[in-house]
Amino acid sequence: MRASFTRGALAATAVGTGLITLPPILMIPLVCLAGAAAGALALLGPALLKAKLSVDEVVTTLLLNFIILLFVQMMLEGPMKDPMGMGWPQTQPIIDEGVLPRLVAQMRLHAGIVIALVAALFVHVLMTRTVVGFEMRAVGGNASAARFSGIPVTATLVKTALLSGALAGLAGVSEVAGLKGYLTSDLSPGFGYSGIVVAMLAALNPLAVVPSAIFIAGVFVGADTMSRTLGISNYFADLVVALALLCVLIGSLFTRYRLRFVRAG
Amino acid sequence: MEALDILWQANFWAAAIRIATPFIFGVLGALICERAGVLNLGIEGIFVAGAVSGWLAVYLGAGLWTGVGVAAMVGACLGLMHGCFTVVLGLSQHVTGIGITLFATSASYFGYRVAFPTVTSPPRIEAFQPLNLDALSIIPVIGPALAQQTALTWLAFLCVAMTGLVLYRTPLGLAIRAVGDNPASVDAQGLSVTGLRMGALAVGSALMAVGGAFLTMSAFNAFFFGMINGRGWVCIALTVFASWRPGKALIGALLFGAFDAYQVRLQTLAGGIVPSQIFLMMPFILSIIALILVARRADYPRALMKPFIKGER
Numbered sequence: 299m300r301a302s303f304t305r306g307a308l309a310a311t312a313v314g315t316g317l318i319t320l321p322p323i324l325m326i327p328l329v330c331l332a333g334a335a336a337g338a339l340a341l342l343g344p345a346l347l348k349a350k351l352s353v354d355e356v357v358t359t360l361l362l363n364f365i366i367l368l369f370v371q372m373m374l375e376g377p378m379k380d381p382m383g384m385g386w387p388q389t390q391p392i393i394d395e396g397v398l399p400r401l402v403a404q405m406r407l408h409a410g411i412v413i414a415l416v417a418a419l420f421v422h423v424l425m426t427r428t429v430v431g432f433e434m435r436a437v438g439g440n441a442s443a444a445r446f447s448g449i450p451v452t453a454t455l456v457k458t459a460l461l462s463g464a465l466a467g468l469a470g471v472s473e474v475a476g477l478k479g480y481l482t483s484d485l486s487p488g489f490g491y492s493g494i495v496v497a498m499l500a501a502l503n504p505l506a507v508v509p510s511a512i513f514i515a516g517v518f519v520g521a522d523t524m525s526r527t528l529g530i531s532n533y534f535a536d537l538v539v540a541l542a543l544l545c546v547l548i549g550s551l552f553t554r555y556r557l558r559f560v561r562a563g
Numbered sequence: 564m565e566a567l568d569i570l571w572q573a574n575f576w577a578a579a580i581r582i583a584t585p586f587i588f589g590v591l592g593a594l595i596c597e598r599a600g601v602l603n604l605g606i607e608g609i610f611v612a613g614a615v616s617g618w619l620a621v622y623l624g625a626g627l628w629t630g631v632g633v634a635a636m637v638g639a640c641l642g643l644m645h646g647c648f649t650v651v652l653g654l655s656q657h658v659t660g661i662g663i664t665l666f667a668t669s670a671s672y673f674g675y676r677v678a679f680p681t682v683t684s685p686p687r688i689e690a691f692q693p694l695n696l697d698a699l700s701i702i703p704v705i706g707p708a709l710a711q712q713t714a715l716t717w718l719a720f721l722c723v724a725m726t727g728l729v730l731y732r733t734p735l736g737l738a739i740r741a742v743g744d745n746p747a748s749v750d751a752q753g754l755s756v757t758g759l760r761m762g763a764l765a766v767g768s769a770l771m772a773v774g775g776a777f778l779t780m781s782a783f784n785a786f787f788f789g790m791i792n793g794r795g796w797v798c799i800a801l802t803v804f805a806s807w808r809p810g811k812a813l814i815g816a817l818l819f820g821a822f823d824a825y826q827v828r829l830q831t832l833a834g835g836i837v838p839s840q841i842f843l844m845m846p847f848i849l850s851i852i853a854l855i856l857v858a859r860r861a862d863y864p865r866a867l868m869k870p871f872i873k874g875e876r
Binding site for chain 1: 652
């Protein structure tokens with residue numbers, strides 16, 4: 299479970315910024331589908347390399363991250379540049395039919411949150427109630443044991459990667475179609491890494507991801523406010539998040555071991 | 564053929580060696596860690612931490628070599644921190660590495676911002692100067708290229724030789740290689756697996772940090788945000804490409820530096836027809852290609868990424 303999920307989080311690293319290299323598209327479902335497909339496609343390469351050549355998928359996705367980011371920049375300065383953008387490398391705004399609707403008037407809360415909640419529920423059901431989910435957990439737990447029991451390990455790895463890529467793609471869609479309305483190259487480069495932290499903080503449980511994500515979001519929003527009012531650098535949020543990840547890692551130890559104090563001698 | 568003439572210019576090779584230097588340090592560091600059985604994905608952050616801390620020490624008035632020492636110390640501390648998680652506690656090396664990278668990067672950036680809250684142009688230091696070894700200039704092309712390098716580049720070459728010597732010609736090297744292949748046998752010899760791995764992590768991470776310090780103290784004379792820009796991840800790929808051998812690591816890093824220097828020159832020749840991002844992508848595409856090329860015959864240290872807990876089966 300850990301392996302497949304960490305991979306899912308790492309998928310976000312690779313795709314977090316790259317996923318929305320698509321022209322502003324027509325309707326919301328289409329936008330979402332395209333984003334998900336782009337995300338899945340981006341992870342197909344590392345997944346196949348891992349499955350066929352056992353190249354470490356973490357390293358390839360980390361490298362792919364830069365390639366995708368540069369690709370986005372290229373598109374932004376080339377074919378997809380907004381002619382009305384005053385020379386800034388950004389796309390044209392997504393047309394109104396493609397923008398995720400706001401849920402509450404006067405607030406920036408948009409339908410992306412609904413998609414995210416549905417996704418969390420979907421992944422939970424998938425992991426606990428379906429054959430595919432069982433296979434994913436089995437492969438993550440012990441790949442050779444899974445292979446012996448007849449689970450198609452390669453296919454499962456590829457499926458998992460595609461799914462996580464698609465979800466990361468949706469995250470990008472929600473950022474662009476829900477919040478910003480257009481794509482720039484500085485679209486939250488840290489989001490992918492935060493995905494890993496959120497997943498670890500949630501102990502790799504899809505439903506727990508929701509509060510964990512809200513917590514991390516709170517750290518980032520809070521740091522923004524601190525930076526505006528007190529002039530404390532934004533990097534403070536990254537520092538807190540990094541420390542949270544390391545603390546959770548140590549904490550995970552106690553799910554496997556028990557401390558027992560014995561009298562010396 | 565202008566594109567081929569480039570290869571005969573001493574300046575081109577000087578640039579290639581300059582670009583290769585941080586990679587030499589980084590690959591050596593990653594190699595030492597992985598030979599001992601620990602994948603150190605903290606490398607990207609350790610590069611940043613070394614770049615900032617070494618530079619900051621010099622900026623605050625320390626000597627250049629003291630700065631290098633400070634960077635190495637910071638790197639070693641981060642390596643030991645990695646070791647506490649992965650070696651002592653046996654936690655996931657992937658996640659710990661990313662965690663160390665996040666921590667080291669954000670702490671360095673934050674520290675830099677605290678030290679210089681409102682600077683617009685980055686403050687500068689008096690960096691390492693080229694040694695100008697005129698005696699070398701009698702060798703064609705390569706001689707003048709080497710003569711232009713700074714002391715840190717020569718330190719990198721020295722480290723390659725030292726690493727090779729220690730790994731293959733000393734009992735300590737044998738123990739380090741063994742602990743990455745079969746920690747149980749090392750344990751049975753009465754040696755400390757934890758101690759060996761922690762030591763390898765400290766030394767390897769110190770080398771990585773010096774690689775980062777090279778960027779701020781020799782290649783440039785200031786620190787910029789995002790200046791590491793994936794160099795650490797490239798080092799991890801180059802380590803696999805070098806099949807965990809110091810000599811091959813040197814060749815791999817130099818090849819990589821040559822490619823990079825070459826594409827910069829091609830870029831000026833191409834004159835804006837090809838988008839600049841294509842060229843910037845090249846190092847990462849090359850790294851992935853290098854990984855694919857050696858994938859079939861890559862001989863990973865057997866116990867890489869397998870924690871060893873004494874007495875546990």
